[in-house]
Amino acid sequence: MTKITALDTYDVRFPTSRELDGSDAMNPDPDYSAAYVVMRTDQPGLNGYGFAFTIGRGNDVQTVAIDALAHHVQGLDLDDIVGDLGGFAQRLIGDSQLRWLGPEKGVMHMAIGAVINAAWDLAARMAGKPLWRFIADMTPEQLVSTIDFRYLTDALTPDEALTMLHAVAASKSQRITRLLAEGYPAYTTSPGWLGYTDEKMQRLAREAVTAGFRTIKLKVGMNVEDDVRRCRLARETVGPDIDIAVDANQRWGVDDAIAWLQRLSDVRIAWAEEPTSPDDILGHAAIRRDVPSVPISTGEHTHNRVMFKQLFQAGAVDLVQIDAARVGGVNENLAILLLAAKFGVRVFPHAGGVGLCELVQHLAMADFVAISGKKDDRAIEFVDHLHEHFIDPVIVHNGCYLAPQSPGFSAQMHASTLAHYRYPDGPAWCEPASVARAQ
Amino acid sequence: MTKITALDTYDVRFPTSRELDGSDAMNPDPDYSAAYVVMRTDQPGLNGYGFAFTIGRGNDVQTVAIDALAHHVQGLDLDDIVGDLGGFAQRLIGDSQLRWLGPEKGVMHMAIGAVINAAWDLAARMAGKPLWRFIADMTPEQLVSTIDFRYLTDALTPDEALTMLHAVAASKSQRITRLLAEGYPAYTTSPGWLGYTDEKMQRLAREAVTAGFRTIKLKVGMNVEDDVRRCRLARETVGPDIDIAVDANQRWGVDDAIAWLQRLSDVRIAWAEEPTSPDDILGHAAIRRDVPSVPISTGEHTHNRVMFKQLFQAGAVDLVQIDAARVGGVNENLAILLLAAKFGVRVFPHAGGVGLCELVQHLAMADFVAISGKKDDRAIEFVDHLHEHFIDPVIVHNGCYLAPQSPGFSAQMHASTLAHYRYPDGPAWCEPASVARAQ
The missing domain is CATH 3.30.390.10 (Enolase-like, N-terminal domain)
Structure with missing residues (x-):
């Protein structure tokens, strides 16, 4: 034993x-x-x-x-x-x-x-x-048995979760075939770090489009005039068919977020991420109500399923990030993915950092195969840093994550x-x- | 220097x-x-x-x-x-x-x-x-300068805080006189721990009333029949004039909390504390809406001012606990006390544990003298444990905390x-x- x-x-x-x-x-x-x-x-x-x-x-x-x-x-x-x-x-x-x-x-x-x-x-x-396949191959009953429904049943019961999972179970194998053939869409934050010059941002944005990405993301929140200029430059650089998201990393209060995002509304933003404190559910709802032209999102710092539940109940977000290493592991992320599917909220997983791409791809792919059944209206963040330290690094090709083949969660680093x-x-x-x- | x-x-x-x-x-x-x-x-x-x-x-x-x-x-x-x-x-x-x-x-x-x-x-x-006097002697401008208003201004601006503080500033010295003469009301949780027998609970409840306490609190949430029996026994023991609060320590989901508290509603509960996850602002609001006969509270695990702000904005609580050692120190508790005063929510500070009574009494007394101006409709929790380890332990006399006289925050332990x-x-x-x- x-x-x-x-x-x-x-x-x-x-x-x-x-x-x-x-x-x-x-x-x-x-x-x-x-x-x-x-x-x-x-x-x-x-x-x-x-x-x-x-x-x-x-x-x-x-x-x-x-x-x-x-x-x-x-x-x-x-x-x-x-x-x-x-x-x-x-x-x-x-x-x-x-x-x-x-x-x-x-x-x-x-x-x-x-x-x-x-x-x-x-x-x-x-x-x-x-791991994505390990989860996808679970029966609905096995998957539900891994989830802690404490504090969730006013929004999602185990029986509802089972009904949802059974509804997509029969078509799992078709989606596995699609996933293996197509991969899962990626988007890239690499052009958009605040420390970069305009020229470096534009060069990296062009490279991102050439590499097959359909969405890029720019960091904002230090200076509104800079942000307006950089967003317009990015739009000129990538043309009308590429989505541009922005990420304020919690920089603003609710009132500031509303004023700032209204300034950016003519650039056609795909989403504005973390406009304020990740704890401020009602604040996100107020921003979303007052800036209807900009989809609102948060989630990479949302600390557990109870907070995600409320973001959905309050209609506070148009889409949501999940993070593989912030909440209580795979189990809690499965609960969050089920909640998102029930409320019809799209998931754009947070990645970057070190190893977050390696982890979260498995969750997104399991979601596509076994939970929401969707991938074409969403994408996983990709930042091309530090992958060389992992034994089973992500492979992103033509703007898509290819499905990992090696056993496990791709978390192992080189000695x-x-x-x-x-x-x-x-x-x-x-x-x-x-x-x-x-x- | x-x-x-x-x-x-x-x-x-x-x-x-x-x-x-x-x-x-x-x-x-x-x-x-x-x-x-x-x-x-x-x-x-x-x-x-x-x-x-x-x-x-x-x-x-x-x-x-x-x-x-x-x-x-x-x-x-x-x-x-x-x-x-x-x-x-x-x-x-x-x-x-x-x-x-x-x-x-x-x-x-x-x-x-x-x-x-x-x-x-x-x-x-x-x-x-x-410390309570140190805070009370600050000018409104000095006090406001200690507060981080980031993420708060949609509910409370620095100018509003100044206006509130100036409105009570002229009568500070009268309240200092009253505080020194009367102390600040205490309530006791000592009778109510779940590990105690009914007889021990009743004996300690009688002793609490004899000692001058006007409110006792019982722990609930393990078994509803036990809770109904213990609450009724407590009511028989203390008579109609003593308040009885209950504390579920986050035991329930939203639906369970509603069903359970409805069972307790004939005992006339002063408040039900932590009925569910401290993160569940919308859940507390739903419980409060569906059990109108029981005042709802939370706060000892509420992790920062952004969460308190939302509890108040959502109308989720009838009263609130604060904790001196959970949030970001005195500064953040001053913000929370100002928010509570603005929204007209009574504060019943959490204490017990080790040293929490010693700390939080200062915040409640500063609130009375310089912020809300109120103490007769609220009380500080008191548990008679472990005070002997502090150089300046709390003194509770006839159901009231006496105002500390020694310099500092009463936090020093014996070597x-x-x-x-x-x-x-x-x-x-x-x-x-x-x-x-x-x-």
Whole structure:
């Protein structure tokens, strides 16, 4: 009988702030980082991998939070985890003492999500399937059994979820065939970082269109005149047929968001992302009501299913982002995808950072095959950074993510990456020129 | 010139689960704990004290999160903190890399709150005033300058806040006189823990009334028949003139809460606290709409001012709890108190745990003197546990908190407490009988 022997953690940081990659109105100098976790078994070569994503300082806090979950994992039979992915997640989320540190939000919830994701990675590896296929091959009953419906039943009951899943189950194999042939649409944020010059933005926007992307996204929120100029330049550059989204990264209050977005309304924005605090459900609803020409979205910082439920109930968003490493793992994202499908809200998964593309593609593809049944009216974010550190990196071709084929959740990093970027003792951080950035 | 030399932290835990003190429907076995912080200066005897409250496991994570803030404090001139309490708080909350770990919620936000509270403690000590008086003696302009209005201006602008504060400023000294003479009303949760027998509950309820309390609170949510029986027994025990509140500690979904509270409506409940997820603003509004006979409240886990703003905007609560150690310190609680005053919502501060009574009394008293101007229609929770560990413990007499007289925020623990209860190496945890609880 296979046992879980350890939950090993690694504080891995990439000095991305040196190049201003990833700069936006709220995050001027991120060092993309991962609190990385390996769920080790006593079977040689069989481990589960996961991580929480952070942007530098505090990645040590995130790593210690994962360590605090070790007693829920060490010594368990493997079957207690991979044979009961719903019960396993509920044991972590239901730890009453740790729950106080959220509840179901922030550092502790992201730590729980990383460990839950590692368990799903392990389960998919054992099944010999990429995670999207592992989920897609579950029966509706199996999928629903992984979800915690606490606080959800006023919007979605288990029976409703089953009815929804059964309705699309018969046509799963057709969608698997389509997914394998076509991939899943991607959009790119690479042209739009605030630290870039107009010329660099335009060059990258042209390259994005040439590469097959149908949607690009620009960061906004530092200066309204700059934003108007950059959006118009981008529209001139890509022409009328490419969607342009903007992302304010929570920069504004509700009143500011309304005034600012009205200034941008003549550029034909595909969506305005994170116009204000991710906690402000009623604020997003007010912005959406007062700026009807701009679709409104949020979600990458939306901390759990209860908040997504309310965004949908309040009619606060036209579309939504999900993030694979912010909420309580695959289980909670399945709940969110079901809620989105029930309310008819399109999902444009958040990615970028380090490894977020690798993770979230599986969720979007499982959603297409087994939950919403849709992919042509939505797209996964793509940023072409840091994929070389993963053993099974994403493949984006002609503006689409190709379906991963290797077993698991694509979360495993190379051993050489862990050694080189481990903070603070890896060579990437110990060289004298690096130390100043490590404050 | 006085400098801040260090931010020292201590993982302090009390083995309260051995006695079932503090047991409720969601927290069966809490070990009340503090991630305790000392902001040290180079002036002998002059330090600031603060803490985040947790219930056991994860207190190490909370402590490490406070450590992650040291670079914002070490080496600063004291004036940069105590002379600019608003700017200091904004520098902590605005650290873009650490902000990713919330934003403004969970472990990192509680850590920031602990450090901000230590700064206010230090400022009040230097002024030679208890914190409530230090706040009450601020001009309206000084008080407003400490508040971060980001994400608030659709509900409360700085100018509105100034107008509110000026309106009560002239009568401050009369209320100070009343506060010093009368104290501030308390209510007690001591009779109502779920782990207690009916007889113990009744005995403690009688003792509470004899001691002068006008409100008691019972924990509910494990079994509806038990709750109906215990509430009726309590009503028989205390008679018709004492208020009885109930607290479900987030046990229910929205539908369950409605059904359960309807069963309790004939006992005349003063308020039902935390009927569902603290994140579920629309859920609280639905419960309040569907159970009009029971006033609805939440707040002890409400993680920031944006959430309180929405509770008020949505009409989701009849009254609200605040917690001194959950949100971003004194500054954010001042914002919340101003919002509550503007929306006319009564505040019943959450306390208990370890040291929460000591802290929150200052905020309630400052609110009475300088913000809402009210105290007779509200009360501070009181639980008679663990006060002996504080140098300036609360004094509750005839059902009222007496106004603290010593300078500071009453947050300092005895050195002997830190030594004895320090986890995992203090004697309270190293004795063989204790080790089993420390899992």
